[in-house]
Amino acid sequence: xxxxxxxxxxxxxxxxxxxxxEGGSLPALVDADDGFSYVIKFRGAGQGKKALIAELIGGExxxxxxxxxxxxxxxELDESFGRTEPDEEIQDxxxxxxxxxxxxxxxxxxxxxxxNVDVVSEEEASKIVWLDALLMNVDRTPRNxxxxxxxxxxxxxxxxxxxxxxxxxxxxxxxxxxxFIQIKDHVxxxxxxxxxxxxxxxxxxxxxxxxxxxxxxxxxxxxxQEGRHISPEESRAIYTEFFMRRIAHSQNFIKQIEHERENxx
Numbered sequence: 025x026x027x028x029x030x031x032x033x034x035x036x037x038x039x040x041x042x043x044x045x046e047g048g049s050l051p052a053l054v055d056a057d058d059g060f061s062y063v064i065k066f067r068g069a070g071q072g073k074k075a076l077i078a079e080l081i082g083g084e085x086x087x088x089x090x091x092x093x094x095x096x097x098x099x100e101l102d103e104s105f106g107r108t109e110p111d112e113e114i115q116d117x118x119x120x121x122x123x124x125x126x127x128x129x130x131x132x133x134x135x136x137x138x139x140n141v142d143v144v145s146e147e148e149a150s151k152i153v154w155l156d157a158l159l160m161n162v163d164r165t166p167r168n169x170x171x172x173x174x175x176x177x178x179x180x181x182x183x184x185x186x187x188x189x190x191x192x193x194x195x196x197x198x199x200x201x202x203x204f205i206q207i208k209d210h211v212x213x214x215x216x217x218x219x220x221x222x223x224x225x226x227x228x229x230x231x232x233x234x235x236x237x238x239x240x241x242x243x244x245x246x247x248x249q250e251g252r253h254i255s256p257e258e259s260r261a262i263y264t265e266f267f268m269r270r271i272a273h274s275q276n277f278i279k280q281i282e283h284e285r286e287n288x289x
Contacts, residue, residue: 029237030084034098035127037064040105043114049075049184050117053130056099062127064099065184068120073246074191075184076126081263082159082183083128084238089151089226092179098243099127124243131179137171139211144178147222149215152180154222157204157277158270159186165209189266193252196262200269203280214288219281227271235267236260 035056049069106119163185247256
């Protein structure tokens, strides 16, 4: 199977509607010049551009697995928004987010996934658990599922807490080989009975070319490392090697998943 380089549209933010206060980084609902509304992840928020990178990579890998992920766009924010916002906290956030941010299509009317009510197939649950273990995503727990039900279908949102190694770049080679112990808290763990089959089916498809095609769409300006003399291409090379090592040693996190499932069941 050949995966083409993803195409991400560019939009301009024309109206700031409201912040989502439950999000630690104050994402917001906005209208864009293409007539649609988006949830914006701001480059000036707490985790900065790294959270945008993780969101973009995680969302595109989810899509490749056949999981539902709202469309993502590059959303340009003009400096005028910061000048007209009365809330000082939001004003500062907008001021430091002028330029290219990441927007996720707003699923109007969607409701938060409830593991006690909503049904997920074992195959879909296994794909999600496998992906989150690959990404080292710490944020898909019963307390914060980061999944929505929209038109009776499950949709994934918010992969910004993934790939936490890239916040320091320390020991990334070691991190790539580690199991993922936080998978014990995953909201879908008990349903993920097919992770080994999913691993056997998809690891051959996650090639260096596929990963590079996704990394190629990340804007260079997001990849510049403050305090580190690493070029955007060097950063992409590290991400690529991280994924190649992690996929090659996927048994490390597969065994962890199976161990935690046995403990829970």
